[in-house]
Amino acid sequence: MSYKKLGKYIKLIDNRNKDLSDAPLLGVSVQKRFIPSIANTIGSDMSKYKLIDKNNFVYIADTSRRGDKIGIALLKDFDKAMISQAYTSFKIIDENELSPDYLMMWFSRPEFDRYARYHSIGSVREVFDWKDMCEVELPIPSIEEQRQIVAQYQSIANKIKVNEQICEKLEATAQALYKHWFVNFEFPNEEGKPYKSSGGQMVWNDELGKEIPEGWEVGSLGNICSVLNGYAFNSEYYSFSNGIKVLRGENVTEKALRWDTLKYFDGEVNTRIEKCFLRANDIVIGMDGSKVGKNWSMVGEYELPMLLAQRVACLRSKESQYFLYQTLINLNFEYYCSQVHTGTSIPHISTKQIENFQIIIPTKEVLDAFEKLIFNIRNLINNRNNQNQKLAQLLSLLLSRLAVGEEVGA
Numbered sequence: 001m002s003y004k005k006l007g008k009y010i011k012l013i014d015n016r017n018k019d020l021s022d023a024p025l026l027g028v029s030v031q032k033r034f035i036p037s038i039a040n041t042i043g044s045d046m047s048k049y050k051l052i053d054k055n056n057f058v059y060i061a062d063t064s065r066r067g068d069k070i071g072i073a074l075l076k077d078f079d080k081a082m083i084s085q086a087y088t089s090f091k092i093i094d095e096n097e098l099s100p101d102y103l104m105m106w107f108s109r110p111e112f113d114r115y116a117r118y119h120s121i122g123s124v125r126e127v128f129d130w131k132d133m134c135e136v137e138l139p140i141p142s143i144e145e146q147r148q149i150v151a152q153y154q155s156i157a158n159k160i161k162v163n164e165q166i167c168e169k170l171e172a173t174a175q176a177l178y179k180h181w182f183v184n185f186e187f188p189n190e191e192g193k194p195y196k197s198s199g200g201q202m203v204w205n206d207e208l209g210k211e212i213p214e215g216w217e218v219g220s221l222g223n224i225c226s227v228l229n230g231y232a233f234n235s236e237y238y239s240f241s242n243g244i245k246v247l248r249g250e251n252v253t254e255k256a257l258r259w260d261t262l263k264y265f266d267g268e269v270n271t272r273i274e275k276c277f278l279r280a281n282d283i284v285i286g287m288d289g290s291k292v293g294k295n296w297s298m299v300g301e302y303e304l305p306m307l308l309a310q311r312v313a314c315l316r317s318k319e320s321q322y323f324l325y326q327t328l329i330n331l332n333f334e335y336y337c338s339q340v341h342t343g344t345s346i347p348h349i350s351t352k353q354i355e356n357f358q359i360i361i362p363t364k365e366v367l368d369a370f371e372k373l374i375f376n377i378r379n380l381i382n383n384r385n386n387q388n389q390k391l392a393q394l395l396s397l398l399l400s401r402l403a404v405g406e407e408v409g410a
Contacts, residue, residue, distance in 0.1 A: 007134025009098045010090050015051045023051060023082045028058055030069035032108055034077070039084065049082045055100045056091045057107075058083055059133070063117055064125040070116045074104040088130060102146040105153055106138050109399045139403065153398055160391050163384040170384075171255075174377045177370075178326035185213050187366055208360070215363045222355030225317035225324055229351060230308035231276045237267035244269075247278065248309040252286040252295045257303065265307055276308040281378075283315040283324055284308070285354060292347045293337025298325050298378075302386040313351050320367050322374040327359050 017023075025037040052058060052075055059072035075081055083089065092098050106112060115136070120126035140146075181187040185202070186194035196202065201214040208218060221227065233246060243266030250261055265273075278284070278299050286295035288311050298321075299306070308314055315324055336357055341347040362370075 002139070003137040004140050005134065006103075006136040006138060009093055009140070010057075010134070011093050012130055013052070013056065013089050013091055015089075016085075017047050017049045017051050017082055020046055021051060021080065021082065023080045024078060025049070025082045026075075026078075027084070028060055028071040028073045028087065030071050032069075032071070032073050032104075034058075034073045034075060034081070037084070046082075048085050050085055050087065050089055052081055052083055052089050053091075054079050055095070056089055057100070057103075058087050058089045059128075060086075061088050061127045061129055062086075062125050063120040063128050064122070068110075068113055068117060070107075070113050070128065072107050074100055088133075090130075090133070096143055098140055099143060099146040099150055101150040101154070103138075105150065105399060106402060109402065111400075111403070112136075149398075149402070153395065156391050156395050156398070160388050160395075163388050163391075167381050167384050170377050170381050174322075174326060174374055175329060177373065178323075178330055181366070181370055182327075182360060182362065183330065187362075188369070207358075212360060213362070217361045219359060219361045220355060221315065221324070221357045221359060224320055224359075224361060225315045227351045227355050228275075228308070228314040228316060230310045230312045230314070231273050232310040233265055233307075234267070237265055238263045239266040240264070242266045245303075245306040246309050247284060247299075247306050247312060249286045249288055249295075249311050252284055252297055252312060254291070254294050255297050257284075257297050257299070273307065278304060278306045278308055278314065279316065280304060281321040283321065283328070285313040285315065285349075287311045287313055287349050287351075287354075288346060290347065292341050292349050293334035296328060296333070300382045300385050302382070302389060313354055315354070319364075320371060322371050322378055323367055326374070331357075331359060333357060 025039070025041065026034040027037040027039070029035050054075055056075050057072065058075070059070065063070055092100055092103065116128045116132070117126075119132050119135075120128045121132075141149075185196040185200070189195045189198055189200055191198075195213060202211040203214050204210075205212050205218055212218075230247075237243075238246070240263060243264035246263050246265050247257070248261075248263065251257055251259065280299060280301035282299045284297060284299060286292065289295065315321075317324055337347075337349050337353075340353050340356075341349050
């Protein structure tokens with residue numbers, strides 16, 4: 001299939017908000033999605049902002065400060081939206097020749113990101129301008145073939161979305177159970193009835209300034225788990241394809257792990273490194289950066305084997321991993337970190353600070369019962385996440401084959 005220059009199929013648009021439309025103001029992320037803008041528009045002349053319509057594209061020409069990703073997105077969720085005048089917007093001239101969704105698939109390829117970064121020019125800031133965009137070459141099959149490819153891609157993407165929605169509901173269920181047991185103290189008593197409302201014995205706790213069930217204690221994370229440190233890997237042993245997966249700080253996001261910057265350790269595993277192998281259900285916490293306290297997640301069995309790198313902490317308990325996970329959510333670990341972290345431009349937390357996070361510690365019998373109850377929920381979540389990882393690999397394979405016109409069975 002011959003490659004064709006994109007400039008023949010696209011047109012620059014610059015529609016200003018002269019009528020002061022109340023369309024939503026959006027920004028563009030390096031995940032290639034529109035996001036609500038965080039710009040302070042108080043006192044701004046909104047007539048200078050741009051308006052875009054459904055199926056219009058927007059990209060950020062300045063590529064200097066976004067790593068290896070290019071901020072570009074296709075508007076699908078709104079009929080009309082407003083964007084910064086600093087963004088470049090364009091549309092497809094004839095959608096019967098080139099599908100917007102097919103083109104967005106091309107922009108989603110990591111190869112396009114590398115291409116755009118390579119062709120970005122500038123001394124103070126590097127820019128991938130409109131002329132560069134028009135020079136992009138890609139295979140453009142018949143519109144029927146494009147629509148088949150898009151349908152195939154969207155079918156997989158929709159499966160991922162459904163799994164994510166199911167996981168959100170399961171997470172909400174687990175959190176509701178946690179609050180019922182450990183906030184409202186309505187865990188089942190020996191007769192299976194709600195403890196507090198059935199007259200369960202409560203005692204006053206001075207540290208919390210409230211009553212807690214008899215036999216419960218106030219302690220810290222360090223009382224019920226080990227907080228482990230990762231290994232300072234030599235970067236010369238990192239590989240992008242061979243060796244053992246390494247979990248670094250940038251791989252830990254909010255309740256999830258990301259693998260678009262994945263690296264492997266391709267060196268000899270010594271005694272110290274052996275201690276850094278992660279286990280299923282370990283809780284990993286990023287210890288540096290602006291999102292300290294937000295960036296933590298649970299490791300799924302399907303993500304192993306994996307090594308823990310320096311400046312990522314691991315919480316590990318033999319008996320209460322699910323309790324630990326729900327506790328970090330419910331007791332606002334994020335707020336705690338914002339109060340104790342060190343560093344100004346780049347916040348840091350230490351393993352000691354993590355260990356000192358205050359929690360309520362129930363009796364072993366209650367902990368065991370909660371772990372058994374949550375096990376099935378977490379197992380369902382892990383299975384869905386495992387499916388999504390495989391589906392994401394299939395999406396990547398489909399994107400990679402766009403360049404050679406191959407199809408992928410879904």
